[in-house]
């Protein structure tokens with residue numbers, strides 16, 4: 001039986017916003033039915049017009065604000081910033097931190113049903129702008145010129161963007177410069193509808209501590225027309241560039257990077273430091289995008305691991321071994337597991353680079369490799385996980401519960417899956433002691449958190 005909706009298209013209604021969506025839209029509830037309204041902030045009262053009603057939610061347009069949030073910053077919400085990932089641009093930084101901290105508290109309570117957990121005040125940035133060390137920007141064409149920017153939500157229309165509130169200036173400059181050079185040399189942009197053309201995305205990565213820049217040009221084609229000229233101009237106009245890489249993605253797909261990369265000029269990697277540890281970063285590897293807050297996050301993970309020097313540690317989802325090497329400074333040995341083979345190569349290189357001999361890395365899925373280790377009689381005293389947004393695989397959580405490491409440190413970029421996984425661990429004999437939210441992504445709706453979990457049997 002279909003449910004009758006409490007509102008109809010074109011209705012004008014008064015609402016109070018309770019929450020924000022991932023895209024930063026206000027969420028109001030009408031008899032329990034969620035209505036998403038761009039530019040509405042939690043706590044605000046407004047008149048809205050209903051412009052769409054679906055089975056599970058509706059969409060409205062803000063008509064009049066009756067009561068403003070004390071955290072609203074009175075600026076017009078800029079399309080460029082919003083689509084470029086600055087969904088919270090119209091909220092003061094204080095308001096953003098409050099919202100994110102509350103989100104962690106609510107979700108741990110509602111989904112995790114966790115009691116007696118200390119949730120600390122969120123750790124924010126002193127300067128929350130221009131922090132991102134990486135951008136990957138889609139390329140298109142408009143009036144015969146190359147454009148590069150961001151897709152409008154739920155569309156394939158690119159908004160040409162020459163500025164960013166959150167990218168490091170060096171990253172922004174690199175993207176703009178490569179766009180201009182490609183345009184000048186007449187290198188065609190990729191055309192999604194016809195699956196033709198050449199340049200799909202421009203990516204730039206910058207080592208903040210080393211001032212080393214990597215440029216990655218992602219194309220549909222195996223060859224880049226005017227390749228030598230392109231490389232030459234990039235090296236002249238971007239003196240900090242240390243690596244120019246070509247990545248080929250010939251598939252019809254929304255995935256940005258293809259599997260094949262070749263170095264067009266310079267080194268295969270750039271270097272950066274987090275604390276005293278030096279890292280080599282290649283084009284395909286995951287590397288945290290906010291170098292300032294990464295140090296804050298890793299220091300907290302290390303504090304929660306509370307290592308004395310005698311422990312065997314597993315670092316699941318280790319990427320290029322960043323947390324692994326942090327932990328290795330204080331542990332007897334650390335085993336890192338990661339699914340991207342290039343990242344594991346980087347991780348091994350990073351261990352050598354830092355002359356750390358008490359680390360080993362395995363290439364594979366954490367939920368396959370760690371159960372196998374356990375079946376072979378290996379166990380860890382401390383287990384660290386830092387999974388992608390979907391959280392830990394159930395098979396891994398089950399192995400943790402069977403293996404019984406004394407401590408688990410969970411680094412999470414999604415409070416909802418963190419809460420789900422903590423509940424599974426609690427039901428399996430673990431206790432969450434404390435959670436530290438960290439703002440790794442100011443101006444966006446994302447929030448990171450680290451949890452300290454102990455065996456409670």
Ligand SMILES: C[S@@+](CC[C@H](N)C(=O)[O-])C[C@H]1O[C@@H](n2cnc3c(N)ncnc32)[C@H](O)[C@@H]1O
Nearest residue numbers: 286288317318319322338339365366386387388
């Ligand atoms: C949030 S990142 C964390 C990386 C690293 N700890 C860091 O801080 O840079 C998650 C990592 O998990 C990897 N990954 C995703 N699924 C995986 C799986 N099933 N098994 C192992 N690694 C996986 C991704 O490639 C990525 O490097």
